[in-house]
Amino acid sequence: MSSSGRKIILKSSDRESFEVDEAVALESQTIKHVIEDDCADNGIPLPNVTSKILAKVIEYCKKHVEAPKTDDRTAEDELKSWDADFVKVDRATLFDLILAANYLHIKGLLDLTCQTVADMIKGMTPEEIRRTFNMRDDFTPEEEEDVRRENQWAFE
């Protein structure tokens, strides 16, 4: 169906404006509440989201709003494949998307991005996880030895 609703203006933290269909904006529960409270007339400021990330978020919402809600397997698979490509981004962007999805309350996007990070962690050794996510090993040698002993099986 052709879009026949209002347009909503979203303003990123770096002062760029994005015009979207209301249906697309409503994918965000946060924005939905603003619209329902009738505060959306002059555009909605989103101080926590940069234009780069907002553009990505809007892309996600547009795709998911247009997706037919059906039991059709092929449509589902296509969407999953699109989602998989959508999250092929650098790690910094991925974490920015997690924060944006959380702030804007877009459940589907939050689940997708968190699942992506989880999938990276799966199967990695502790050292690999540290390197991938730049985490510091702050265990004392004794603590490290303790935990390692408990989890010895994990290295079989």
Added chain:
Amino acid sequence: MQESAGMDDRFGALSEQLAYHILSFLNVDDLGRLMLVSRRCKSLCVSVPCLTVDNRNYTHNLISRQLFNNFVDKFLVLRANSGTKTRHFTLVWSFRGCRCDLNKKRKKGDNSSDVEESLVYKWLLEVSGAGAERVSINMVSQEGRPNLFPSCVLWSESVKDLTFCSNNCVWEFPRSFDMLFPSELESLTLQSARIPDKFFNDAVSELCSLKSLYLYGCSGLKGICILRSSLKQLKIINEKPVDLCHLDVSGLKLEKIFLTWYPADYSRTSFQITCPALQDFVWYGYPMTFYYSTGKWKHLQCAALYLTLPPGSEVASFSKHDVHYVLPSLEKSKFLRLHAETIEVLFKLGHLTGELDAVRNLAIDYCILTDDQVPIVASFLKMVSCLETFYLTSSPTIVRGSCKDQKLEVAVPLKGYGFDVEYWERQELKFVDQLRKATVEVQGEEGNDVELVKYILKHARGLEYLTIVFAPSLASIIPEHLTSFLKPSIKLNFSLKPQN
């Protein structure tokens, strides 16, 4: 690896809530490795409220099974000692292969399989007793043994939601749950369970807080008799033919019933509903004797009937079934969706009588307006008079208006058609009087369906939106052909139906 050079510890900067969300997608073995990364990671793994224990990667030999089981046991103890409440617990467990040798008789002392079973049930008992709210269990039993129902979960004061997937293993229900306290369970989902017991019905009625009961792909039962007065939602879904032939559902609070039920022996069936508060009713199945409570379903909002004939059977063989009550029961519904075959069956059995004057939104699916179908559809349309929206398509209607159905055969373009606009005018139909929105699928530039569209355009005075659905091959013909009938007040939309 290059990207993380110079990148801050973004994971470490996440709030606890977001970190937990990521961890909720991990299995316990990954948590075991993540725990070794840093102090914060260890603390997160030990305290994450959502936990999944999945043993399927560790079942290939007894040693790896034992190592894994020991780790999980210690991990759960660590969590319990830290005061962690596992709010959502997911257990995916295969008991296959946990016995060393199935051929040997079980010696005393050869109890490795019992040890594993008791361990797993111990975890369930502990988790249920320590504040779990949602428990999901997916089990494959040992060969030749049934899956035991974890009664301990029902005794829990905190578990509100239980899902049990039995992977088609026979599922043993205890004779009675021996409830010490009233069960707090509000939602019970059973999947792929073979339930041989007739005790199922009694058992379910002991769950006095149960609001939702979902049975997916469950087999074995011949009769389900639900007299639970606390139930609000009931879903019984079986895509394949099942042994179930008697269904008796009764509940003062039941609001939603979703039923996909194709009895293997459809000559001996009974179906009875006593639910005066019903709001949503969806029934996919075969025509059969159907009784509902006296007094209309006053609160009915949405109803869908996909009653189709079993393969190889004829309408005549259903004449002895009293399907008479089906349509009248839906009288008060505002949203009605019907399979075209259902209308045909009811027509041939002489049950298309009465009025459905509460219906405002009507969808007729799987409908192709051949010369045979037109009088049937016209007959049905006489029953509705106050429609606001109308859909007529050859596949299930989808909200957004574009149709994709792989299973449908390609419709042969109809050569010649017998029912023109004047035919529809002669029927003195009232369904167009208040019509605001319509979606009709056409198979070609001419045909009964196009004539129906012309009729609607001519007589639906309040029409605001009209969507025409057609195959892409007709894209050059249809829009031009129909715009000549348009009025400026109507917004015309064209939607393509992808070919198989």
